[in-house]
Amino acid sequence: xxxxxxxxxxxxSFRIERIKNETDDTFTVELQPSKNVMDxxxxxxxxxxxxxxxxxxxxxxxxxxxxxxxxxxxxxxVVGTVTKAMRKLRVGDxxxxxxxxxxxxxxxxxxxxxVVLIAGGIGLAPIRPVVNYIIANRHAFKNVVMLYGTRTPxxxxxxxxIKLWEKKHRIHTFVTVDRAIGNWxxxxxxxxxLVARAPFDPQNAxxxxxxxxxxxxxxxxxxxxxxxxxxxIYVSTExxxxxxxxxxxxxxxxxxxxxxxxxxxxxxxxAHLFDVWEV
Amino acid sequence: MExxxxxxxxxxxxxxxxxxxxxxxxxxxxxxxxxxxxxxxREGRDADKFYFIREGKVALDIHMPQKGSISIxxxxxxxxxxxxxxxxxYRWQFNARAKTDIHAIAVEGACLRAKCxxxxxxxxxxxxxFSQILAERLQSTRxxxxxxxxxxx
Ligand SMILES: Cc1cc2nc3c(=O)[nH]c(=O)nc-3n(C[C@H](O)[C@H](O)[C@H](O)COP(=O)(O)OP(=O)(O)OC[C@H]3O[C@@H](n4cnc5c(N)ncnc54)[C@H](O)[C@@H]3O)c2cc1C
Ligand code: FES
Numbered sequence: 001x002x003x004x005x006x007x008x009x010x011x012x013s014f015r016i017e018r019i020k021n022e023t024d025d026t027f028t029v030e031l032q033p034s035k036n037v038m039d040x041x042x043x044x045x046x047x048x049x050x051x052x053x054x055x056x057x058x059x060x061x062x063x064x065x066x067x068x069x070x071x072x073x074x075x076x077x078v079v080g081t082v083t084k085a086m087r088k089l090r091v092g093d094x095x096x097x098x099x100x101x102x103x104x105x106x107x108x109x110x111x112x113x114x115v116v117l118i119a120g121g122i123g124l125a126p127i128r129p130v131v132n133y134i135i136a137n138r139h140a141f142k143n144v145v146m147l148y149g150t151r152t153p154x155x156x157x158x159x160x161x162i163k164l165w166e167k168k169h170r171i172h173t174f175v176t177v178d179r180a181i182g183n184w185x186x187x188x189x190x191x192x193x194l195v196a197r198a199p200f201d202p203q204n205a206x207x208x209x210x211x212x213x214x215x216x217x218x219x220x221x222x223x224x225x226x227x228x229x230x231x232x233i234y235v236s237t238e239x240x241x242x243x244x245x246x247x248x249x250x251x252x253x254x255x256x257x258x259x260x261x262x263x264x265x266x267x268x269x270x271a272h273l274f275d276v277w278e279v
Numbered sequence: 280m281e282x283x284x285x286x287x288x289x290x291x292x293x294x295x296x297x298x299x300x301x302x303x304x305x306x307x308x309x310x311x312x313x314x315x316x317x318x319x320x321r322e323g324r325d326a327d328k329f330y331f332i333r334e335g336k337v338a339l340d341i342h343m344p345q346k347g348s349i350s351i352x353x354x355x356x357x358x359x360x361x362x363x364x365x366x367x368x369y370r371w372q373f374n375a376r377a378k379t380d381i382h383a384i385a386v387e388g389a390c391l392r393a394k395c396x397x398x399x400x401x402x403x404x405x406x407x408x409f410s411q412i413l414a415e416r417l418q419s420t421r422x423x424x425x426x427x428x429x430x431x432x
Contacts (some may be wrong), residue, residue: 121428151428180350
């Protein structure tokens with residue numbers, strides 16, 4: 001997507017075309033430019049700054065298909081002021097959009113390799129474009145594994161699509177929940193535990209992980225135990241943002257800026273920032 | 280016996296174990312099968328065995344008054360079910376139910392404890408492997424308790 005007027009600080013007006021409730025606290029919006037025809041292309045892993053008029057602006061990953069440029073798709077979880085206000089918007093309402101920003105997932109480098117995708121909670125939203133890209137180029141990738149963990153069965157995002165990934169696209173998909181409720185018959189336990197028995201060749205695999213930072217720390221350890229080297233592990237990080245383009249310093253993560261050097265980082269570049277005491 | 284020995288030698292939990300140690304376990308082991316739905320152990324009952332899961336899925340749950348059973352973990356192929364046989368009072372700490380047909384190797388707890396006592400090198404190896412499982416389960420439980428996916432996670 002081109003930054004309008006060449007000015008990345010100026011939000012473009014987009015109209016909400018569709019809203020879909022994914023779970024109790026998470027919803028997906030599809031956006032269309034309200035005036036001009038625009039290039040909506042993006043790379044998997046990039047994000048937009050969404051401006052809810054009169055309330056505030058937040059970074060939200062693009063969760064649609066990078067191979068289709070019909071609309072901008074964002075899946076958002078309600079946590080605070082801006083996301084709550086966004087939840088109240090209706091079809092036809094306007095949203096300001098700046099972007100796309102950020103360093104994407106290394107989908108090109110993953111070609112010819114096994115791919116291990118690990119998502120926790122809302123972290124599936126930024127990973128879904130990678131899955132879409134892989135599906136569109138399935139022959140270019142070897143074994144593809146998706147490990148997805150959520151809090152409870154009712155927090156699982158995109159359940160229908162997940163089934164298709166497994167059935168139609170040869171993506172080995174394992175879903176687990178931290179707490180089983182209702183008649184859930186699937187796996188119970190933390191997502192990090194799935195790494196040990198996932199079907200991939202550590203010598204020729206590239207891993208991409210997105211979720212809460214604690215989850216990713218333990219995920220990285222499990223990947224290392226399996227023998228994947230740090231250079232083949234990528235993680236997506238989150239920090240509060242303002243400008244989104246490396247000017248304000250709000251999103252600083254050590255010497256890196258999450259908005260411009262991330263949100264996707266190769267693990268060896270930020271390993272020192274991930275290191276924390278044993279919990 | 281030979282097949283039991285082979286199954287045990289191939290089980291991930293016993294990876295790189297000395298053949299003579301595997302033989303010691305074989306002396307306390309037998310093949311077992313649980314059809315889907317069957318209860319394998321009940322919280323509070325005597326933990327006189329543990330199991331090497333060869334095939335199938337086991338659900339671990341705890342009974343909560345007024346809430347019924349809460350599933351806390353799923354175990355699969357290559358996992359070990361049960362560590363309560365190691366420590367007094369040798370009672371199961373949770374319920375385990377076969378989610379699918381289970382093929383496993385059952386090991387008599389008292390038999391193995393006696394062997395650990397008589398051969399400390401063997402006992403140390405067994406304890407080290409079980410400690411690793413306990414540490415991993417503790418880590419997983421901590422992550423579950425942290426509730427990392429909650430809105431404040
Ligand atoms: C690069 C990037 C991509 C992102 N992509 C997505 C996405 O695709 N979908 C999505 O839902 N969110 C995404 N986020 C997170 C999103 O930006 C925040 O949830 C949002 O800014 C919160 O704004 P708010 O005003 O609603 O909450 P605030 O009022 O700022 O915060 C309210 C409460 O929520 C907590 N909180 C704030 N942010 C988070 C968070 N990220 N996780 C958990 N708790 C939080 C705060 O600590 C506070 O307690 C992304 C963040 C970054 C940096
Ligand atoms: S948000 Fe301003 S520098 Fe990253």
